[in-house]
Amino acid sequence: MSDKDLEPRHLETLDRDLGRFANLEAAASYVSRPLVAPGIGFVFIILAGLAAAMLLGQSGEMLIVVTAAVFGAYMALNIGANDVANNMGPAVGANALSMGGAIVIAAIFESAGALIAGADVVSTIAKGIVAPEALDTPATFIWAMMAALLASALWVNLATWIGAPVSTTHAVVGGVVGAGIAGAGFGAVSWDQMLAIAASWVISPVLGGVVAAGFLSLIKSRIVHREDKIAAARVWVPILVGIMAGTFAAYLVMKGLKQLVEVSMGTALLLGLMVGLGCWRLMIPVTRRQSRGLENRNKSLKVLFGIPLVASAALLSFAHGANDVANAVGPLAAIVQTVQTGNFNGDVAIPLWVMLIGAFGISFGLSLFGPKLIRMVGSEITKLNPMRAYCVALSAAITVILASWLGLPVSSTHIAVGAIFGVGFFREWDAERRLKKARMAVPRPEYIPADERCRRKLVRRLHVLTIGAAWVVTVPAAALLSALLFLILRQIPA
Numbered sequence: 001m002s003d004k005d006l007e008p009r010h011l012e013t014l015d016r017d018l019g020r021f022a023n024l025e026a027a028a029s030y031v032s033r034p035l036v037a038p039g040i041g042f043v044f045i046i047l048a049g050l051a052a053a054m055l056l057g058q059s060g061e062m063l064i065v066v067t068a069a070v071f072g073a074y075m076a077l078n079i080g081a082n083d084v085a086n087n088m089g090p091a092v093g094a095n096a097l098s099m100g101g102a103i104v105i106a107a108i109f110e111s112a113g114a115l116i117a118g119a120d121v122v123s124t125i126a127k128g129i130v131a132p133e134a135l136d137t138p139a140t141f142i143w144a145m146m147a148a149l150l151a152s153a154l155w156v157n158l159a160t161w162i163g164a165p166v167s168t169t170h171a172v173v174g175g176v177v178g179a180g181i182a183g184a185g186f187g188a189v190s191w192d193q194m195l196a197i198a199a200s201w202v203i204s205p206v207l208g209g210v211v212a213a214g215f216l217s218l219i220k221s222r223i224v225h226r227e228d229k230i231a232a233a234r235v236w237v238p239i240l241v242g243i244m245a246g247t248f249a250a251y252l253v254m255k256g257l258k259q260l261v262e263v264s265m266g267t268a269l270l271l272g273l274m275v276g277l278g279c280w281r282l283m284i285p286v287t288r289r290q291s292r293g294l295e296n297r298n299k300s301l302k303v304l305f306g307i308p309l310v311a312s313a314a315l316l317s318f319a320h321g322a323n324d325v326a327n328a329v330g331p332l333a334a335i336v337q338t339v340q341t342g343n344f345n346g347d348v349a350i351p352l353w354v355m356l357i358g359a360f361g362i363s364f365g366l367s368l369f370g371p372k373l374i375r376m377v378g379s380e381i382t383k384l385n386p387m388r389a390y391c392v393a394l395s396a397a398i399t400v401i402l403a404s405w406l407g408l409p410v411s412s413t414h415i416a417v418g419a420i421f422g423v424g425f426f427r428e429w430d431a432e433r434r435l436k437k438a439r440m441a442v443p444r445p446e447y448i449p450a451d452e453r454c455r456r457k458l459v460r461r462l463h464v465l466t467i468g469a470a471w472v473v474t475v476p477a478a479a480l481l482s483a484l485l486f487l488i489l490r491q492i493p494a
Contacts, residue, residue, distance in 0.1 A: 037368040041077050044364050048073035048357050055353055061339040068146055069357060072332035075153035076358045079168045079324055080110070080365020081160045082373060086396065086416030087320050088366075090389035091313040093378025096306050099371055105310070106317045106370075107363040113321025114359035116252070129173060129197075130180035130188050138338050143489040144183045145331035145338075148175030151482035152327070155474065165373055165467065167411035170474040172327040173197060178479030179486040201411055201471075204399055208415040209422025212395035215240075216426050219387050224298060230291050233304050238283035241308050244394055246276025248315045283307075305386035312393035319397050320412045321362060329358035377417065382424030382459045392419040417467060424459035 052069035056062045087110075088102035097105070135141045152171035159166040173194075180188040219236070226232040250272025253263055287304060294300035333350050337343070378384060384392070396416040 041364065041368055045070055045073045051353060064142060065336055065339050068332050068335040071149040071153060072328050073357050073361050075149055076328035076361020077365035078153050078156040078160060079327055080362040081369030082156050082165060083168055083320060083324055083412055086377060086412050087317045088313055089374045089377030090384055090392040091309050092374050093384040094386045094389035096309045096386050103367050105314050106366055109314045109317035110321035110362050111359040113318035114325035115355055129176045129190055129193055135184050135188060138342055140183050142335050142338055143486055144179035145335050147179040147482045147486035147489055148172065149331040151175040151485050152478050155478045155481060160369060163372060163376060164470045165377055165413050165417060166470045166474045167413040168324060168327045169411040171478045174475035174478030175482035178482035182483035182486045201414055204411065205414040205418025208395050208399045208418035211398060212391045212419035212422040213426035215391040215394060216388060216423050229296050229301060230294055233301055234287050234291055237287045237304050237308065238280045241283045242276040242280030244312055244315060245279035246272040247398055249275035302386045305390050309386050309390045309393065312390055312397060316393050316397040324412055325358040328361060329354045381420050388423045392423055395419040421459060428459065
C-alpha cells in the first residue's frame with residue numbers, strides 16, 4: 001500500500017464506510033430479532049404436524065389429523081403467550097422473580113399440570129359444550145372442532161399482539177359454540193353446560209378478588225399493622241405457606257393419582273392437611289433464620305414473603321396447565337378419536353401425544369412471547385409488592401384448582417386479574433378507612449379536591465374498562481369467526 005493510500009482523507013472515507021457497514025449490521029440484527037421467536041414457534045408447529053403424521057403412518061385420514069395437530073400446537077403457543085402473564089406477572093411485578101426465572105418455573109409446572117391433571121377439563125371442552133348427536137355426520141363434527149380450534153387461536157393471537165390479556169377459555173368455548181350453531185343450529189349447543197360455564201366466568205373473578213382481599217386483610221391486620229412486625233411474621237408466614245402447601249397436596253392427590261388409585265375427597269383433604277401441617281412446621285425455623293437482623297419495618301417483610309411467593313406462583317402455573325391445556329387439545333382430542341374410530345358420541349380418550357403437544361406448546365409460547373403481558377399484568381394494573389403478589393397468586397391458585405377439580409373450564413385470566421383488582425380495591429378501601437380515622441382525630445380535617453382524590457386511586461380505572469371490554473368481545477368474536485371458518489371448511493370433502 002502506498003503512502004498516498006494512507007492519506008487522512010482516505011482514512012476518513014474508510015472509517016465512514018466501516019461505520020456504514022456497522023450501522024447496517026446493527027439494523028439487520030434489530031430487524032431480525034423480532035423474527036426469532038415466530039420462527040421458533042413455526043418450527044414447533046411443523047414438528048407437531050410431523051409427529052402426528054409419524055404416529056398415524058399411512059392412514060387415509062392422516063391429513064385431517066395432521067392439520068388438527070398443527071392448529072392445536074398453534075393454539076397452545078397462544079395460550080402460553082397470553083395466559084402466562086396471569087401466573088407469573090405478580091411475582092415479576094413484585095421483583096421476587098426475574099423474567100428468566102419466572103419463565104423456567106412456569107414452563108416446568110405448566111407442563112406438569114397439563115400432563116398430570118389436565119384430562120378432566122379436556123373432556124368438558126371436547127364433548128360438554130356441543131352435543132355431538134346434534135351433528136349429523138362425523139365429517140361435520142370434525143370440521144366444527146377444526147373451525148373452533150383455528151378461530152380461537154387466531155383471536156388469542158390478535159389479542160396478544162395488541163397486548164390484551166383476554167381469556168383463552170372464552171375464545172375456545174366461543175369457537176365451539178359458533179361452529180356448533182353453524183353446523184346444526186342452536187340445538188347443537190348444550191345450553192345448560194354453557195349456563196354453568198358462563199356463571200363460572202362471573203363468579204370466578206369475584207371469588208378470586210374476594211379471596212385475595214381476604215388474605216391481604218389478614219396479612220395487614222396480623223403482620224403489617226402490628227407493633228413488632230417481624231415477630232408477627234414469624235408466626236403467620238409459616239401458616240400461610242402451610243395453607244398453600246396443603247391445598248396443592250390435596251389437589252395433586254385427587255388429580256395426579258386418579259389414574260392409579262381411587263382417592264376419596266375426604267382422604268385427599270386429610271393428606272392435604274398432613275402436608276400443610278408438615279410444611280408449616282418446616283417453615284418455622286426457615287422464617288426465623290430469614291428474619292434475623294431485619295429491621296422492624298414493612299420493607300423487611302418483603303424478604304420473608306419471597307419463598308411463599310415463588311412457591312405460590314409455581315402452584316398457579318400447575319393449576320393453569322391442568323385447566324387451560326383443554327383449550328388447545330380438547331377439540332384436537334375429539335378430532336383424533338372421531339377420525340380413528342368414526343364415533344363422535346362417546347367419551348373422549350386423550351392420547352399421550354396430544355397432551356404433549358398442549359403441554360410443550362404452552363411452555364414454548366410463554367418462553368417466546370410471554371414477557372410482554374407479564375409486565376402489563378404485573379405492574380400496570382396496580383402496584384404490587386411481595387405480600388400483595390402472594391395474595392394474588394395464592395387466591396388465583398385456590399380458585400382455579402377448585403374449578404379444575406369440578407371439571408369447569410373457567411378462565412384463569414378472569415381469576416388472576418380479578419385477584420389483582422381485589423388487592424388494589426382493598427388497598428383503596430383500607431387507605432380511605434385509615435384516612436377517615438385520622439381526620440376524626442383532628443378538629444378541622446384537611447379538604448382534598450375531587451381531582452386529587454381521583455389521582456390517589458390505587459387501581460388504574462382505564463385497565464378495568466379495557467380488560468372488561470376485551471372479555472365481553474372475545475366470545476362473540478370467536479364464535480363469529482369460527483362459524484365463518486366452518487362454512488368454508490365443510491366444503492372440503494372429509
